[in-house]
Amino acid sequence: MTDSPVALITGGGSGIGAAVARQLLDAGHRVAVTGRGEPRLRAFREGLGNPDGLLTIVGNTAEYDDVQAAVAATLKEFGRLDTVVANAGSATHDSVAEGDPAGWTDMVLTNVLGPALLIRASVDALKETRGRIVLVGSVAGFVNTPGNLYGATKWAVTGLAENTRRQVTEWGVGVTLVAPGRVETPFWDGLGSLPPGHLLTADQIADTVVWAIRQPAGVDVNTVVVRPVGQPN
Numbered sequence: 358m359t360d361s362p363v364a365l366i367t368g369g370g371s372g373i374g375a376a377v378a379r380q381l382l383d384a385g386h387r388v389a390v391t392g393r394g395e396p397r398l399r400a401f402r403e404g405l406g407n408p409d410g411l412l413t414i415v416g417n418t419a420e421y422d423d424v425q426a427a428v429a430a431t432l433k434e435f436g437r438l439d440t441v442v443a444n445a446g447s448a449t450h451d452s453v454a455e456g457d458p459a460g461w462t463d464m465v466l467t468n469v470l471g472p473a474l475l476i477r478a479s480v481d482a483l484k485e486t487r488g489r490i491v492l493v494g495s496v497a498g499f500v501n502t503p504g505n506l507y508g509a510t511k512w513a514v515t516g517l518a519e520n521t522r523r524q525v526t527e528w529g530v531g532v533t534l535v536a537p538g539r540v541e542t543p544f545w546d547g548l549g550s551l552p553p554g555h556l557l558t559a560d561q562i563a564d565t566v567v568w569a570i571r572q573p574a575g576v577d578v579n580t581v582v583v584r585p586v587g588q589p590n
Contacts, residue, residue, distance in 0.1 A: 368445030452504025
């Protein structure tokens with residue numbers, strides 16, 4: 358286990374992040390996951406049988422001290438860091454013309470600042486392993502939607518991925534943006550119901566993330582957009 362790869366996943370206690378963590382653990386990786394709520398992280402860990410290769414860390418992905426502490430804890434526990442997955446995100450499900458600005462600050466900081474802080478905190482460790490940064494974006498970061506501020510945060514993530522790649526590729530670090538379409542996750546809880554039509558599962562998106570992480574050395578898969586069949590936009 359001491360030589361097995363190590364991944365740090367933000368927002369890893371549920372949804373896509375939890376699915377990625379489970380698949381990486383099954384593939385022999387050691388995994389650290391962060392989240393704001395200790396009960397959810399504890400339930401996730403216990404649901405997997407408290408595996409030795411899993412570290413759970415309470416913290417806010419939009420607070421640099423918390424992100425630095427998560428990276429440091431991962432390195433202390435496992436001795437290396439090969440992959441970071443910026444998965445934590447939120448949506449207010451409203452519009453710039455009619456929405457409630459009270460929720461916007463947290464959404465923008467989590468969705469845009471959070472990935473940037475994770476990159477900053479982990480890049481030195483990733484240089485050592487010639488590792489990979491995975492950013493979980495969204496189809497909303499490629500397709501305009503009327504009034505969609507959440508979509509604007511994901512456009513920022515789309516830009517962050519390529520801007521980061523252009524800097525870190527010379528250090529041997531890969532960058533992958535995975536942009537899901539509609540996925541059945543807690544993301545939709547704020548709406549009170551799932552959207553109509555076929556939805557992907559969190560495990561199907563995790564398949565893509567893990568595929569990108571496990572590419573051969575020297576291969577850098579940069580942008581993958583994954584929609585369910587039937588989603589037109």
